[in-house]
Amino acid sequence: MINRYIKKLVSYGIETGLLKTEDKIYATNQLLEILRLNEYEEPEKEYTDIDLEEVLKAICNYAFEQKIIDDNGTATRDLFETKLMNVLLPRPSEVIHKFQTCYKDSPKKATDYFYQFSQDSNYIRRYRVSKDIKWVANTRYGDLDITINLSKPEKDPKAIAAAKNAKQGGYPKCLLCKENEGYAGRINHPARQNHRIIPIQINNSQWGFQYSPYVYYNEHCIIFNGEHIPMKVEKTTFKKLFDFIKLFPHYFIGSNADLPIVGGSILSHDHFQGGNYEFAMAKAPMEQYY
Numbered sequence: 001m002i003n004r005y006i007k008k009l010v011s012y013g014i015e016t017g018l019l020k021t022e023d024k025i026y027a028t029n030q031l032l033e034i035l036r037l038n039e040y041e042e043p044e045k046e047y048t049d050i051d052l053e054e055v056l057k058a059i060c061n062y063a064f065e066q067k068i069i070d071d072n073g074t075a076t077r078d079l080f081e082t083k084l085m086n087v088l089l090p091r092p093s094e095v096i097h098k099f100q101t102c103y104k105d106s107p108k109k110a111t112d113y114f115y116q117f118s119q120d121s122n123y124i125r126r127y128r129v130s131k132d133i134k135w136v137a138n139t140r141y142g143d144l145d146i147t148i149n150l151s152k153p154e155k156d157p158k159a160i161a162a163a164k165n166a167k168q169g170g171y172p173k174c175l176l177c178k179e180n181e182g183y184a185g186r187i188n189h190p191a192r193q194n195h196r197i198i199p200i201q202i203n204n205s206q207w208g209f210q211y212s213p214y215v216y217y218n219e220h221c222i223i224f225n226g227e228h229i230p231m232k233v234e235k236t237t238f239k240k241l242f243d244f245i246k247l248f249p250h251y252f253i254g255s256n257a258d259l260p261i262v263g264g265s266i267l268s269h270d271h272f273q274g275g276n277y278e279f280a281m282a283k284a285p286m287e288q289y290y
């Protein structure tokens, strides 16, 4: 049974282009190691149109039955499935190289590639994002976009209890730090082995470009400072915003203020959010000039 799911996962890697056919045996062996198996008999059947959620679910169930993972809660399963996905993925340098090659053709080609990659790698969990509820509400102020986001996993009680007792590590310093790339995670910090960051130059300094794993709107991206320094809205903020738009003219960029009251979630790390989406406010007609 497990052999079938190993083959399906490797076939998914090849089907999506994450893996090359030359890497098939290597990747299979890496999965065997994680699943503590010494032997493998490849099923004869060839698989296409693979349902990733189903495959990961089946392998996680197997891992729990075999006591490879000691808990069956969402937090532990998410850590384990991310470890599995990492087997299928290229190293950061390869992703950066591909992004830069596409960028030479056009910025849009580069972001199309990276957005697709970020979903195929399961960094953006499509099967969770698809559960989000979205609609447009017609109001006296114009059309408003309403979304109910269901893709951030509900914390399971065991994870909350474990997090309470877990030592507060200082690594990575926060969820936005570049040190998350490839990090295995722990019960109170998500696994990021399947995370890749594109380095970009903003305001003459090193920044990172990535997508939000919870995509609140189309191609929801995050642009973050290479250093863990606090958010501060100041004169250079405008230079940073315009530098980004010059690099990616088909995207918008914006930010919450540097105040907790307006919903800024990670104020300890300088960052912006952007994407390929037109918000209701941008579509609204101008009422008054100042």
Ligand SMILES: [Zn+2]
Pocket: 173, 174, 175, 176, 177, 178, 227, 228, 229, 268, 269
């Ligand atoms: Zn940080």
